[in-house]
Amino acid sequence: MILLLLVPVLLPFGRTAEAPLSIAAIIGVILLLRQHGVWRKSASLGLMLLLFACYWLPAFFSAFDSVVPAKSWETVAGDLRFLPFAVFAGYALRQTNIWPRMQCLIALIVLVWLLDAWLQILTGFSLGGAADKEHLSGIFGADNLKLGPVLAVLSPFLLLEARARFSRTGLIAAFLFLLVPILLAGERASWLSFALVCLIMLWRETRAPLRFAVWCMAALTGACFVAAIAWQTSPGFAARMQRSLLVLQGTHSAVDEASAGRLRIWHTALAMGAAHPLNGVGVRGFRYAYATYAEPGDFFVDPVTHEGASHAHQLLLELFSETGLIGVFAWLIGAWFAIRAWWRADVPTRLRALAPGLALVAMCFPLNTHLAFYSAWWGLLFWWLLALYCAALQSESHEVTTHVA
Template identity: 60%
Template sequence: MIPPSVSRTTLWPALFVLAVLVLLPLGRSSELPLACGGIAALVLLARWRVDWRDHTSRLVFALFACYWLPALLSGFAAVEHGKTWSTVAVTLRFLPFALFTVWALRDAARWSALTAAIGMIVALWAIDAYVQMATGYSLGGAAEMERVSGIFGAGNLKLGPVLAVLSPFVLLAARARFGRRGLALAFVLLVAPILLAGSRAAWLSYALVGVLLAWHETRDPRRFLGVLAALAIGIGTLGALAWHDSTRFGARIERSLLALRGTERAIDEASAGRLSIWHTALAMSAAHPLTGVGVRGFRYAYPHYAAPNDRFVDTASDIGASHAHQIVLEVLSETGVLGLAFWIAGAWLALRAWWRADAAARARAFAPGLALVAMCFPLNTHLAFYSAWWGLLFWWLLALYCAALAARGETSEAPHPT
């Protein structure tokens, strides 16, 4: 049901923002609403319907600068100029879309319905994963041999990271609708798909979301520890059942337990070779300290800095691992210390905007903000933030975060950009 303060003529911009998420499992299809929103933003800017000088627009420009300028600077000494400069060019599309999102969601009355819609979409993806667990098939087709792949398909194993990162929308929507009991049930609903999707980075991200939400709900050390104990027992029980009943999940756990042997080789095997990739990323960073090897140039520089007989080096094509699999090492190896400084500045700007916002704005921004924390938490492994797909999700969340902090109870602007 559309709130009385939100007319049907003003609903379509919010639907374009939501369409990016709906089409996310379908490869590059999500680029279409992203492009439409970006074009609309350019029209709005030309007609002064979006003021690039206001506080929120300046925040968007500043955050984008902290993301894009490292890529730009890395291009001048890139190891693969064509790939880096093309990435610099295509990432420009995120800026107008972020401005469009802030404009589209400027009315605070839209946020309750929007958060519920996002939560419903992510919950449906989780239910689809349950169907795949039971039948072997989902909307994305047959399950991958070792993991539940869900709606994303066996060739695109992103179900776990996406469910974990977007889980705050499901959990907070359930909390708003059904109280703490709904929050607990929603948390349990997401546990099995995230565990069986097989991404250990997703397990850590979801655990982080659970810890932060537990503190948000309790705000008392004793109650907080009690909730954490209950969470640990519950997840441990579910994990033990999955280990016993699922050979796919058991294999992931047994590989992870190799790290307990303590040797470098065992830790590297437990981390699926991540230790080798991280050593190589550090070697790249040492050789290119200022601006790195260039965004998306990691795979091309990899063979020159990898150890002999590195498993990720393809001697036929002379390329290696696609990215550093860790946000700090990705930024450091591809954009250097200058890039890392920009990213730290961006994190500070985002936090400062939160600190300066009022209680209502923080409540709106809590879900996308918590999702960004889960996505960027540095003590984890990560997908590539300068890639087309993960970078798009990252900027979709950043745009929602900025829009949530800027939304107002009323707006006098005309609803349509044309």
């Protein structure tokens, strides 16, 4: 369990989170080799294999005619580590009595990040140093602006733990404690992700349309009040809001500026996918193919290196442009398997899987912008959550009792 917890603990510190993941993956390989007869009976391993195939095979097929073969094949080879890591997670979390402590400790990690973020709000400094001009950066630092997306994605762990320990009062307090740093982090994608998490949590609390609407209005009122204060007190947040409001002008250029140039990136991604509809330009080949498909005068194109935007900033467009229709359909199949596993589970199993499952919904919700799912950092967090989700759906009748000698 310690290795699993070290992954989020080390997330703010660059690629250091690869160390516990790699150690866990090595142990996972040993488990697969030495205990294969027992692991074949594991329900979680079957789901892991299906989801891994839906993730890895599109990258594999995209690499054969990639615009940058070395980068694509390096990614394909590196992604192999996620399967044995998921196997290790299933083994480490095979006993159901571990889960309450595991979820509590993850919530505690998020809480520490939040306390650090609030310290930066109040003083301008945190463990990660001084804040960025427009973004609250927290423990991640001003040169690694991922605080907002990570807090939004991992917020279910803290919200559910607060609800379990302190009832609805704790849930409301956790919501407000998360809301301010996520807003000031300035990533609009994280605002949408957190809003989605809150909507699902509110429906879980109310279970009735009228009460749900009332709670939603109360939450929206609170969020607007906090946003109004932030607008008056935070120049960075005000700048982000003023840029966002440009979308109300309705013109293409205004919408493009409001989205920080996302429209031109998305148009280019569509052009890439249309030119390579079967298997895309190659996983992680987006920036290298960008200049070929970008419109003239695109400011994302570097005139020296002729490279462009690093990724498509949208999950479906990342899949279509880099892995083609193979990738889009494979991920849809994977989503279906993951949802089917949830619906087939009993109530106690669903409760165990709720936090990582809700985090995955927030992370992958298609009507949003995203970080790159085949990148080393975001892909690692994605597979950490997937591993927890698969392990949580492992029923007691399938617990593995073997051990590594």
